[in-house]
Amino acid sequence: MPFAYVDGEWRVAEHFFDSADLTEAQAYINNISSDKDSFFDAIVQENAWELAGEGMRKWDLIRWNLLVPKIKESKELYLQYLQDGTFKETVYFNYSDAAKTQIDMSSITWYTDPADITASDYDGSESSYGSSDITDTNDTQVYTNLPSISSGLVGSSIESLGISGTEPSVVNRYLMPIGSTTISASNGTLQNSYGYTN
Structure with a gap:
């Protein structure tokens, strides 16, 4: 698990984080309240991070009635x-061939547009999740x-x-x-x- 109980206190397991994120992760641990409800909520959240995609979380949520x-x-x-714009309304992309039959997968703006580049710099676009x-x-x-x-x-x-x-x-x-x-x-x-x- 990313968090470990060492010498009587919870610490961040360093091999799960790069150095830029260690301080933030440790601050998160230090700010978890010791009361039962807050600590349980932290366990439930940790379970989500740790077991995402492993097909086990359903059973824990059922056991916790959650x-x-x-x-x-x-x-x-x-x-x-x-509604709040988290999902992009439009995804832009370039083609990798002159005939424009192959999309350059590395050019697709899945989450955000590269700095200093506008829609006119791309060969094509498609409506995405955010256009709702x-x-x-x-x-x-x-x-x-x-x-x-x-x-x-x-x-x-x-x-x-x-x-x-x-x-x-x-x-x-x-x-x-x-x-x-x-x-x-x-x-x-x-x-x-x-x-x-x-």
Whole structure:
């Protein structure tokens, strides 16, 4: 993990950071409150950084009863980024051949335009994620792509967008149904989703 408990205190594991980021990382650790809720929140965030893309985070979020809130948070952030300009509206690029059939992949402005270069310096452009309109119910980013984020886990209904306060009907999506004896023993705490019968 990027953080290690050494000699009675939490320290940054130096091999995870280059020297320019070590001070900022250590300051983050030093500012984590020792109260239970703050420390738990730091663990949840560390878990996200450490295990991103490893297919394990879902199970931790379910264990912490945070799967739905975290997916909803991701969708709300996606919506926020569409509106505040975080995502680029246009991606520019150059071609690598005179016939303009091959795009020079190193020229694509995925995140920002290089300094001192304007749109006229590029051979072509394409509409990107940021060209979105939340008021248009036909907008692909808001009403198609956004609902699909983790829709297999919590459903893809409009309520799961984070636009309204309604919670999605699916709470935790499992590969297999929970056994009927387990559900009975839980005294109503556990239930199956997606039409699984008890």
